[in-house]
Amino acid sequence: MTTPVSRGRHNRKKKRTVRRRLPMRYLLPSLLLVALLAMLMLRGYVHSEILADHRVQAPAPTTQVPDHVLEGGPVIDARRAGEAARTLRIPDHRIVLTFDDGPDPVWTPRVLDELKKYDAHGVFFVTGTMASRYPDLVRRMVDEGHEIGLHTFNHPDLSFQSTSRIDWELSQNQLVLAGAADIRTSLFRPPYSSFSDAMDNKTWPVTQYIGSRGYLTVVNNTDSEDWKRPGVEAIIERATPEHGKGAIILMHDSGGDRSQTVAALGKFLPQMQDRGYDFTNLTSALGAPSAHTPVTGFALWKGKAFIGAVGISENVTGVLVAGLAVIGVLVMVRFGLMLLLSFLHARKVRRKDFSWGEPFSRPVSVLVPAYNERECIEATVRSLVASDYPIEVIVIDDGSTDGTADLVEAMWIPNVRVVRQRNAGKPAALNNGIANARYDIVVMMDGDTVFEPSTVRELVQPFADPRVGAVAGNAKVGNRDSLIGAWQHIEYVMGFNLDRRMYDLLGCMPTIPGAVGAFRRDALDRIGGMSEDTLAEDTDVTMALHRDGWRVVYAENARAWTEAPESVQQLWSQRYRWSYGTMQAIWKHRRAVIERGPSGRFGRVGLPFVSLFMVVAPLLAPLIDVFLLYGLVFGPTGKTVAAWFGVLLVQAVCAAYAFRLDRERMTHLISLPLQQILYRQLMYVVLLQSWITALTGGRLRWQKLRRTGVVEAPGGTPNRRKGTDRDRRPVA
Incomplete structure (x- = not known):
C-alpha cells in the first residue's frame, strides 16, 4: 500500500525530474542563438569593427631618432638587445616590390598574375583582417615564391597603442598566417609608415619595441603613390629608381580600386627587366635567410581552427544578410x-x-x-x-x-x-x-x-x-x-x-x-x-x-x-x-x-x-x-x-x-x-x-494549459467563484 508520505516523496521526485528536464527544450535553440551571436561577433572582429582605431599621429620632433637611422636604408634591424639599430639598403639593380593592406579578393589575384607572367617576386604586407577572410590568397603568395610580412591585424597607428596592444596585433596576425599558409614571418611594416627619414619621437620607440620582438621593420624608399590613383604613367614614373639604384617600392593590392596599379605593373615589370633590374624578395635581395619559418604542432592547429571559424562565420553571415x-x-x-x-x-x-x-x-x-x-x-x-x-x-x-x-x-x-x-x-x-x-x-x-x-x-x-x-x-x-x-x-x-x-x-x-x-x-x-x-x-x-x-x-x-x-x-x-x-x-x-x-x-x-x-x-x-x-x-x-x-x-x-x-x-x-x-x-x-x-522526426503531445477563469465578455457577469468554492444554485 502506498502511504501519503511515500506518495508525497514520489510527487516531489517527479517534480524534481520535471525541473531537470524542462530547460532541455530551450537547450538546442539557445545553443543555435549563442552560435549565431558568436559568429556575428567573429565577423565584426575580422572586419575591423572591434578595436578599430583610425587615429593617425601628426608629425613629431626627431630628436630621439639616431641620425644613422634617419639617413639610412629602408630596412631597420633593431633586434639585437643592447646594440644600436642598423639599417640596410637594397643592392643596385634590385627591386623589392611591396604591396600593403591585402589580400583583396579582386585585386590581389590580378597583381599575382602580373608578377607570375614576368617571373617577378615581391613582399606582401598583409593585415590579419583581410588574410583571415581570404586565406587561399595568402597560400597562393607563398606557393608562388613571394614573401609575407605583417601589417598588423586591424591596421592601427601603433604610436597610439600600448605594448600589450602591439603584441596582440602581431600575435593575431601571426595566428592568421599559421592557419592560412603554415608559416610565421619576421618581416613587419607599420601602418601609415613612410621613409626612414620620417621616423620621429613617436614612431621610433615603436620600431625599437618591434625589433625587440624579433622583427625587421621594413619601410620604403620609393613611393609609387598608387593609392592616389594618379594614372598609370605617373605610377610608373614615381616607382622607377634613379641611376640603377636598388629600391623598396611601395604599392597597394587592397584598400580601393587598384586597376591602375595592375595596369602599371604590366608595363613597369618588363621595362625594368629590360634595364637589367631583378624583382626579388627582400631576404634574397639582402642575402639573408628566408623570413618564413614553418609552424607546427598546437600553434598550427590553433591557426587552422581560427581560419576555419572565420570561414564559417563569413559564409553564415553571408546567408544571414541574404x-x-x-x-x-x-x-x-x-x-x-x-x-x-x-x-x-x-x-x-x-x-x-x-x-x-x-x-x-x-x-x-x-x-x-x-x-x-x-x-x-x-x-x-x-x-x-x-x-x-x-x-x-x-x-x-x-x-x-x-x-x-x-x-x-x-x-x-x-x-x-x-x-x-x-x-x-x-x-x-x-x-x-x-x-x-x-x-x-x-x-x-x-x-x-x-x-x-x-x-x-x-x-x-x-x-x-x-x-x-x-x-x-x-x-x-x-x-x-x-x-x-x-x-x-x-x-x-x-x-x-x-x-x-x-x-x-x-x-x-x-x-x-x-x-x-x-x-x-x-x-x-x-x-x-x-x-x-x-x-x-x-x-x-x-x-x-x-x-x-x-x-x-x-x-x-x-x-x-x-x-x-x-x-x-x-x-x-x-x-x-x-x-x-x-x-x-x-x-x-x-x-x-x-x-x-x-x-x-x-x-x-x-x-x-x-x-x-x-x-x-x-x-x-x-x-x-x-x-x-x-x-x-x-x-x-x-x-x-x-x-x-x-x-x-x-x-x-x-x-x-x-x-x-x-x-x-x-x-x-x-x-x-x-x-x-x-x-x-x-x-x-x-x-x-x-x-x-x-x-528530427520527434513527436509532440497535446499540452493542456492552466486556466484561471478570469475572462468574461464585455458587459457580462463576472464569475463569482473563488478558488474551489462555488455558488451551485441552479440557473434559471
Missing part, C-alpha cells in the same frame, strides 16, 4: 498586402448592398469540448445562454478529472447537454459532439472562451450562401492586463485578424480558430470530420474544406473572448503546439500543389502564403533584431537604428489600422516596440524548436 534581405522584402510585401486587402475587405463587407443572402435564422448546435475546464466552464456556458440566437449547447467532457461535467449538469440549464467520454483528445470530442448535434450548422468553441450575445448570430449569417462551408470568428484576448496578455492582444488583432481579412479576400483562409468557428455539417461529413492526424486540427480541417471546394470566410463581428496564456511557459507550450501542428497540416496537404480544381487552387495560392507568412517569415524575422544589435555594436549605428525604426513604423501603421478596424483602444500599442524586441524572439525560438522537432 536572409535579412529576404525577410525585409517579405515583411514589406506582407504588410502592404495586409493593408491593401484589409482595406478592400472592410469596404466590401460594409457596403450597404452587401449581403450573404436571405437572413439565416435556423437553430444551430454549439459544441464545447472540455477537458479539466472547471475554472472556466460556467462562464462559457452562461455566455452561450445569453445568446440572442436559437441554439443548443453540447458540452463534451473529454474525461475530465476535476468535475467539469458535474458543474455543467448542476447548472440546470435547458438546451444544455453534457456528453461524457473517456479522454481521447479534442478532435475525438468534437466528432462526438457532431454525432450528437441536432442541427446542420455546428459552432465550435473552446471551454475557456466566452461569447458575446450576438456572436453566434454574426457567425452563422454567411451560411446563407450555400457555397460557404465554414466561418472564422474574431477571437480576442480577454486577459490583456498583463504585459504578456497585451502582447498577445496585439498579435491577435494585428497578426491574426488582419491576416484573416487578407486571406478571406484571397480565398485561402488557413485556419478556423478553435475559440470561435462554425461549420456546415455536410461539409464536415464530406471530409471525414475532425482529423486527429495533426496537433492543429483547426488548420487541418480548414485546409481540407478548401480542397473540397468549400468557401471559408471571416465574420469580423462574431467576437469571442478567450483566455490567453499568462506565463512564458504556458505561452511556449501553446505556440509550440500551434507551430508544429501548422507544419504538420502543410505537409499533410502538400499534394494540393499539383492537383487540379479547388484543391489545386488552394495548393498553389493558400499553401505558399501560409508557408511563407506563417512558417518561413517568422523564422527569419528575428534577423531584424539580430542585425540591430550588430549595428549598435559595430556600426553604422545611425543607419541601423533608422532602418529598425522604419520597420517598426510600418508595423505600427498596420497595427493601428487593425485596431481601428476592430474598434480597439490604441493604448495597448504602447508596448509594441517591446513586443518586437522580446516577444518576437520567443516566437522565433518556438518556431525553431518546431522545425527541429519536425526535421
Whole structure:
C-alpha cells in the first residue's frame, strides 16, 4: 500500500525530474542563438569593427631618432638587445616590390598574375583582417615564391597603442598566417609608415619595441603613390629608381580600386627587366635567410581552427544578410498586402448592398469540448445562454478529472447537454459532439472562451450562401492586463485578424480558430470530420474544406473572448503546439500543389502564403533584431537604428489600422516596440524548436494549459467563484 508520505516523496521526485528536464527544450535553440551571436561577433572582429582605431599621429620632433637611422636604408634591424639599430639598403639593380593592406579578393589575384607572367617576386604586407577572410590568397603568395610580412591585424597607428596592444596585433596576425599558409614571418611594416627619414619621437620607440620582438621593420624608399590613383604613367614614373639604384617600392593590392596599379605593373615589370633590374624578395635581395619559418604542432592547429571559424562565420553571415534581405522584402510585401486587402475587405463587407443572402435564422448546435475546464466552464456556458440566437449547447467532457461535467449538469440549464467520454483528445470530442448535434450548422468553441450575445448570430449569417462551408470568428484576448496578455492582444488583432481579412479576400483562409468557428455539417461529413492526424486540427480541417471546394470566410463581428496564456511557459507550450501542428497540416496537404480544381487552387495560392507568412517569415524575422544589435555594436549605428525604426513604423501603421478596424483602444500599442524586441524572439525560438522537432522526426503531445477563469465578455457577469468554492444554485 502506498502511504501519503511515500506518495508525497514520489510527487516531489517527479517534480524534481520535471525541473531537470524542462530547460532541455530551450537547450538546442539557445545553443543555435549563442552560435549565431558568436559568429556575428567573429565577423565584426575580422572586419575591423572591434578595436578599430583610425587615429593617425601628426608629425613629431626627431630628436630621439639616431641620425644613422634617419639617413639610412629602408630596412631597420633593431633586434639585437643592447646594440644600436642598423639599417640596410637594397643592392643596385634590385627591386623589392611591396604591396600593403591585402589580400583583396579582386585585386590581389590580378597583381599575382602580373608578377607570375614576368617571373617577378615581391613582399606582401598583409593585415590579419583581410588574410583571415581570404586565406587561399595568402597560400597562393607563398606557393608562388613571394614573401609575407605583417601589417598588423586591424591596421592601427601603433604610436597610439600600448605594448600589450602591439603584441596582440602581431600575435593575431601571426595566428592568421599559421592557419592560412603554415608559416610565421619576421618581416613587419607599420601602418601609415613612410621613409626612414620620417621616423620621429613617436614612431621610433615603436620600431625599437618591434625589433625587440624579433622583427625587421621594413619601410620604403620609393613611393609609387598608387593609392592616389594618379594614372598609370605617373605610377610608373614615381616607382622607377634613379641611376640603377636598388629600391623598396611601395604599392597597394587592397584598400580601393587598384586597376591602375595592375595596369602599371604590366608595363613597369618588363621595362625594368629590360634595364637589367631583378624583382626579388627582400631576404634574397639582402642575402639573408628566408623570413618564413614553418609552424607546427598546437600553434598550427590553433591557426587552422581560427581560419576555419572565420570561414564559417563569413559564409553564415553571408546567408544571414541574404536572409535579412529576404525577410525585409517579405515583411514589406506582407504588410502592404495586409493593408491593401484589409482595406478592400472592410469596404466590401460594409457596403450597404452587401449581403450573404436571405437572413439565416435556423437553430444551430454549439459544441464545447472540455477537458479539466472547471475554472472556466460556467462562464462559457452562461455566455452561450445569453445568446440572442436559437441554439443548443453540447458540452463534451473529454474525461475530465476535476468535475467539469458535474458543474455543467448542476447548472440546470435547458438546451444544455453534457456528453461524457473517456479522454481521447479534442478532435475525438468534437466528432462526438457532431454525432450528437441536432442541427446542420455546428459552432465550435473552446471551454475557456466566452461569447458575446450576438456572436453566434454574426457567425452563422454567411451560411446563407450555400457555397460557404465554414466561418472564422474574431477571437480576442480577454486577459490583456498583463504585459504578456497585451502582447498577445496585439498579435491577435494585428497578426491574426488582419491576416484573416487578407486571406478571406484571397480565398485561402488557413485556419478556423478553435475559440470561435462554425461549420456546415455536410461539409464536415464530406471530409471525414475532425482529423486527429495533426496537433492543429483547426488548420487541418480548414485546409481540407478548401480542397473540397468549400468557401471559408471571416465574420469580423462574431467576437469571442478567450483566455490567453499568462506565463512564458504556458505561452511556449501553446505556440509550440500551434507551430508544429501548422507544419504538420502543410505537409499533410502538400499534394494540393499539383492537383487540379479547388484543391489545386488552394495548393498553389493558400499553401505558399501560409508557408511563407506563417512558417518561413517568422523564422527569419528575428534577423531584424539580430542585425540591430550588430549595428549598435559595430556600426553604422545611425543607419541601423533608422532602418529598425522604419520597420517598426510600418508595423505600427498596420497595427493601428487593425485596431481601428476592430474598434480597439490604441493604448495597448504602447508596448509594441517591446513586443518586437522580446516577444518576437520567443516566437522565433518556438518556431525553431518546431522545425527541429519536425526535421528530427520527434513527436509532440497535446499540452493542456492552466486556466484561471478570469475572462468574461464585455458587459457580462463576472464569475463569482473563488478558488474551489462555488455558488451551485441552479440557473434559471
